Amino acid sequence: MKDWKDWYSENRSEEHKVVNDIEEKIHDDLVLVRLWIAQDGKAPKGAIKYQSKVWKNKNSKGTNPAKNLVIITASGQPPLILTNKNSPLVNKSGKVAKGKKNDGNAPTSRYLSKPYQWRCRDCGDQFDSNVAEIHCTRQPRQLSKVSDDSKKWFDKFLNGIEWEFVPHHTISKGQIGVIDNPIADGIAEEAGRELEKILNRVEMKPPEVFELYNYKTRYLRVSDLKDYRKFKQVISKIAEWRKLKIRPIRSAPVGVIEIGHAFDEFLSSNFKNISSDDWSSGERIWFECKELGVTVSGTPDLSFQGIPVETKTLKLFPFEVEDENQQSIFRYKWKTNYCKQVALYLQGCEMDWMLLLLISRESGKFTLVPVNDEAMEKMRADWNEWANNKEHSTKLEEYRKLISEEEVAS
Numbered sequence: 001m002k003d004w005k006d007w008y009s010e011n012r013s014e015e016h017k018v019v020n021d022i023e024e025k026i027h028d029d030l031v032l033v034r035l036w037i038a039q040d041g042k043a044p045k046g047a048i049k050y051q052s053k054v055w056k057n058k059n060s061k062g063t064n065p066a067k068n069l070v071i072i073t074a075s076g077q078p079p080l081i082l083t084n085k086n087s088p089l090v091n092k093s094g095k096v097a098k099g100k101k102n103d104g105n106a107p108t109s110r111y112l113s114k115p116y117q118w119r120c121r122d123c124g125d126q127f128d129s130n131v132a133e134i135h136c137t138r139q140p141r142q143l144s145k146v147s148d149d150s151k152k153w154f155d156k157f158l159n160g161i162e163w164e165f166v167p168h169h170t171i172s173k174g175q176i177g178v179i180d181n182p183i184a185d186g187i188a189e190e191a192g193r194e195l196e197k198i199l200n201r202v203e204m205k206p207p208e209v210f211e212l213y214n215y216k217t218r219y220l221r222v223s224d225l226k227d228y229r230k231f232k233q234v235i236s237k238i239a240e241w242r243k244l245k246i247r248p249i250r251s252a253p254v255g256v257i258e259i260g261h262a263f264d265e266f267l268s269s270n271f272k273n274i275s276s277d278d279w280s281s282g283e284r285i286w287f288e289c290k291e292l293g294v295t296v297s298g299t300p301d302l303s304f305q306g307i308p309v310e311t312k313t314l315k316l317f318p319f320e321v322e323d324e325n326q327q328s329i330f331r332y333k334w335k336t337n338y339c340k341q342v343a344l345y346l347q348g349c350e351m352d353w354m355l356l357l358l359i360s361r362e363s364g365k366f367t368l369v370p371v372n373d374e375a376m377e378k379m380r381a382d383w384n385e386w387a388n389n390k391e392h393s394t395k396l397e398e399y400r401k402l403i404s405e406e407e408v409a410s
């Protein structure tokens with residue numbers, strides 16, 4: 001389920017809801033199979049087609065899916081039709097894509113074999129182990145090899161790539177936190193021109209591995225403070241997760257989800273090799289969230305002349321595609337993610353603004369935007385609301401206690 005939601009966020013809309021008429025309870029690990037409808041275009045080989053009614057009743061669109069369907073839907077976007085892998089809709093046709101080949105969109109996952117790969121969060125050493133072995137006093141991050149399909153994608157991408165800096169004004173116009181300041185704009189422009197030269201000069205290597213995302217975190221993360229759904233999920237379980245031994249993740253994503261992760265690795269590993277007086281790696285920032293009584297940390301990817309630079313990748317910029325939905329998706333990402341991330345980092349350093357580096361994963365176009373912490377006010381109001389929720393406040397207390405015990409112990 002989670003993979004499909006990620007797929008929908010990435011390809012159609014981050015603002016969506018899931019409705020269903022299946023017997024099972026919907027949860028993130030539920031395995032669902034995609035059904036192709038006419039709106040999806042040509043179905044790939046082996047796909048299961050669905051030609052019946054999607055909604056029970058046209059008037060109640062969005063609330064009453066037809067029997068055995070799970071539907072992800074958003075306004076202005078085609079719905080994504082899914083069904084349980086044991087559903088009669090699947091058995092009838094007898095054709096379930098086995099999760100090997102797909103059209104590059106359909107998310108399936110692949111199993112990882114032992115020994116698993118890890119990387120130390122402190123010293124960056126990579127090592128193999130069947131279990132999560134502590135390195136430099138910290139839990140390591142688990143890695144996955146990049147799949148052959150994604151390797152091919154990178155080879156093709158790197159073969160024709162020309163990195164191009166685009167000034168930010170048309171892209172960033174009207175977005176939260178964008179500052180209108182000639183000095184900041186001058187710095188952004190200089191940073192962009194310089195980065196364009198660097199990127200086109202260095203020989204970029206495709207990534208061999210990428211970091212797996214483990215939702216069972218031991219610490220609240222920056223991303224948990226940006227999104228209520230995430231926060232709610234994490235805070236309700238985090239104390240429990242902290243008591244468990246860290247189990248290795250046993251499967252890795254494929255398709256667009258994998259490329260997204262691998263692209264982050266691609267940028268960070270190649271940025272490490274950049275030698276420039278102005279550009280360097282980012283430094284870890286700590287931020288105390290008084291409203292929730294917690295401290296979170298994060299590391300902006302880069303810095304330019306000492307100014308932190310946070311990198312976000314997107315498939316293409318809205319101006320590169322002839323699809324009006326892309327502009328609203330971009331606006332949504334900005335509002336719920338980009339401006340919040342910047343605002344959080346700015347609380348942890350002595351700066352009024354920093355740079356947001358947006359990179360297209362397909363065209364190689366990128367831009368740099370000076371952004372301030374305008375998003376903070378709304379976030380603080382949200383946090384106060386979360387902290388006042390009785391269920392969360394109990395859990396927060398429990399988490400804070402575990403953290404303070406850990407600090408005493410070390």
Ligand SMILES: [Zn+2]
Nearest residue numbers: 120123135136
């Ligand atoms: Zn280490």
